[in-house]
Amino acid sequence: MNRLPALTFASLLLAVSPAHAAAPWYQDWSSIRQAAAGIKTIEALFVQTRTLKILSRPLVSKGLMAYRRPNDLRWEYRSPLQTLLVVRAGNVRRLIKHDNAWVVDSSAKLEAMKIVLGEINLWLDGNFSSSRTFRPELRPAQPGQPAQVELKPVDPSLGKIISRIVIVLGEHPGTVNAIDIFEEGEGVTHIAFEDAHFGRAIPDQQFEAPH
Amino acid sequence: MRALLVLLIGLASACAHLPRLVPLPDDSAKTTLARCRQAFPALPWRATHTIFATLPFGQNGALVGVSAATVEGLHAILLSPEGITLFDASRGAGASDLIVHRAVSPFDRPAFGPSLMSDVGRAYLAPTGEPSAIGSGGPGETVCRWSLADETIDVVIRADGPRVVRSYRLTNLTREIDLLGTATDGFFPTIHLRVPGPGGYRLDIRLVDRE
Numbered sequence: 001m002n003r004l005p006a007l008t009f010a011s012l013l014l015a016v017s018p019a020h021a022a023a024p025w026y027q028d029w030s031s032i033r034q035a036a037a038g039i040k041t042i043e044a045l046f047v048q049t050r051t052l053k054i055l056s057r058p059l060v061s062k063g064l065m066a067y068r069r070p071n072d073l074r075w076e077y078r079s080p081l082q083t084l085l086v087v088r089a090g091n092v093r094r095l096i097k098h099d100n101a102w103v104v105d106s107s108a109k110l111e112a113m114k115i116v117l118g119e120i121n122l123w124l125d126g127n128f129s130s131s132r133t134f135r136p137e138l139r140p141a142q143p144g145q146p147a148q149v150e151l152k153p154v155d156p157s158l159g160k161i162i163s164r165i166v167i168v169l170g171e172h173p174g175t176v177n178a179i180d181i182f183e184e185g186e187g188v189t190h191i192a193f194e195d196a197h198f199g200r201a202i203p204d205q206q207f208e209a210p211h
Numbered sequence: 212m213r214a215l216l217v218l219l220i221g222l223a224s225a226c227a228h229l230p231r232l233v234p235l236p237d238d239s240a241k242t243t244l245a246r247c248r249q250a251f252p253a254l255p256w257r258a259t260h261t262i263f264a265t266l267p268f269g270q271n272g273a274l275v276g277v278s279a280a281t282v283e284g285l286h287a288i289l290l291s292p293e294g295i296t297l298f299d300a301s302r303g304a305g306a307s308d309l310i311v312h313r314a315v316s317p318f319d320r321p322a323f324g325p326s327l328m329s330d331v332g333r334a335y336l337a338p339t340g341e342p343s344a345i346g347s348g349g350p351g352e353t354v355c356r357w358s359l360a361d362e363t364i365d366v367v368i369r370a371d372g373p374r375v376v377r378s379y380r381l382t383n384l385t386r387e388i389d390l391l392g393t394a395t396d397g398f399f400p401t402i403h404l405r406v407p408g409p410g411g412y413r414l415d416i417r418l419v420d421r422e
Contacts, residue, residue, distance in 0.1 A: 050294040054279040054286050056422055059259055061292065080419040081261045081273050083292045096273040098263045098415070107264070107272025161295065161315055181294065185313070189294035 026147045026169050029129040029138065036127075042067045044196035048077075050189050065193075072207040088207040095209055102210050133158070134165070141169075146177060160184055228382055229363060232346030232354055239353075240345040247345075247355035247366040250373035250390060251337040252397030255281040257422040258335070262289075263415040276416070278331050287331045289318065300324050304339075330414065333378055334388050334402055338364045396421075 025035050048061040061081070066074040073087040082097035083105065094105035128136035134151035141147040147169040153159040163184045168177040181189040235243060252258075257279040265271050274297070275290040286301040299312040311324050338357035348354040348367065357364040362385065367375040372394065378386040384407060392400035402416040 048294060050290065052277055052288065054288070055257055055259065055277060057420065059275065059277065059290070059294070059420075061294070077292050080259075080417075081275060081292050083273050096263065096271065098271075098273075103271065105272060106270045107266070183296055187294075187296050 024141070024147065026138065026140075026149075029127075029136075032138075032149075033127055039067075040069050040199050041202050042196065042198055043200060043202060044193045046191055046193050048189060048191045050187075053186065066202050066206050068202050068207065072202075074206050084209075086207050086209055088204070093209040229356075229379055230348050230354070230365070232344050232348055232356060234344070234346045235353065243345050243353045243368060244342060244355055246353075246368050247342070247373060248337055249394065249397060250366050250376060251335060252421070255279070256335075256398075258398065259419040259421070261417045261419055265413040265415075267410055267412065275419075276331075278335065280336060285328060285332060285336065287328060289327070298323070298327065300328060302328055330386070330404055330406075333364070333376060333386055334404060334416070338366075 023031065026032055043066045044064070046063055046065060048063070050059040050061070052059065061077055062079050063075070063077040065076070066072075071087065071090065073085070075085040077083045084093075084095045084097075084102065086093050086095075095102040096105045097103075128134070128149060128151065131151075133154060135154055137150045137152070139148040139150060149167040149169065151165040151167070153162060153164075161183070163182045165182070166180045168179070176193060179191040181191075183189075234240075258277075260276040260278075262274045262276050263271065264274065273292060275292065277288040277290065279286045282304070284301055284303040287298075288296060289298040291297055295315075296313055297315045298318040300309055300314075301312065302309045309324050309328060314324065338359065340357065340359075342355045343358040344354075344356040346354060346356075348365075351369055353368045355366045355368070357366075361380065363379040365375075365377040365379070366373055367377065374390050376386075376388040376390070377384060387405045387407070389403040389405075390399045391403065394400075398418055398421050400418050402414075404414040404416065406412050
């Protein structure tokens with residue numbers, strides 16, 4: 001389940017790229033990798049919107065993500081659920097806030113999530129083309145449609161959970177407009193980032209489980 | 212020795228009974244029934260909840276529950292914090308016609324669907340038909356009792372309104388639901404659902420939104 005932070009994070013890694021006069025920063029996999037390599041830290045708020053046929057109003061979740069190169073990550077939902085994923089030096093911790101205290105999330109996780117976690121480093125490097133889990137396709141910008149990276153699961157069993165993921169890149173280097181996660185059928189989860197900060201020092205405790 | 216054990220078990224079973232109710236006068240019974248029905252929202256409704264599950268062997272997890280009910284039936288969806296559909300099922304007015312639209316491991320076990328729908332149904336749907344008994348139970352409590360085909364449902368009223376829904380199979384308590392806080396249109400801000408026994412679990416459910 002927690003592949004989403006990784007994917008989201010990977011897309012944000014694409015976010016800071018030196019302006020390129022001749023070609024867009026997302027021209028090819030190589031230029032994307034080059035852009036990602038310059039990223040040291042990212043902090044951003046996110047709004048996740050899940051539409052469901054049985055609800056007239058979408059379910060909105062809000063949270064915060066932080067990344068520090070080479071592989072420290074914080075993905076925190078603040079509402080309506082309060083959950084936290086922290087990764088520091090390869091150690092993954094998942095927690096849930098319950099009765100005002102953080103407790104370890106010991107629920108059974110999807111096997112697919114473990115596979116995806118194993119590929120995080122590829123994504124952190126903007127190295128989608130080396131993924132063995134997702135088949136990436138880079139779609140250049142078209143009139144009325146910004147550039148996109150589409151990820152389709154290689155394994156059909158994973159495809160029954162997530163059919164594809166679309167990362168919508170911004171026109172300006174360093175921006176990601178949105179991420180859409182499509183389930184088999186009609187389900188779509190939309191994640192939008194806001195108030196992103198790049199290159200700021202992030203203290204160690206942001207990537208550690210709270211005491 | 213073995214015969215003695217069998218005898219003791221037999222005696223215990225023979226002595227076991229549902230909590231005794233002292234019948235109320237007709238006028239009071241009518242008022243009590245109206246208050247018992249306030250334990251449940253009026254149909255149709257749609258609601259979103261957060262769920263903190265405490266499972267056997269110390270496992271726990273956090274989920275988002277989305278449910279909708281009409282006179283035709285009940286639809287329930289479980290989402291991961293990331294918005295992925297883990298379980299999606301509906302059932303008609305009868306409990307035997309469950310249709311599972313989607314179930315991702317570990318939510319694809321055959322017993323999970325009926326159990327989840329029973330939890331949602333008992334927490335948010337008034338028992339069908341008229342109660343078999345209305346009376347005073349423990350100190351400060353009045354009870355509406357429904358004797359259904361396979362279980363007995365007690366809705367317990369205290370001075371401040373409906374507070375507990377208990378389910379029994381024969382004389383064994385199979386589910387206890389605490390209704391916490393002040394209800395609005397039958398929706399309580401917090402519900403604690405407990406299933407006793409070796410495979411038992413507890414769900415702490417908080418209302419996020421309702422329609």
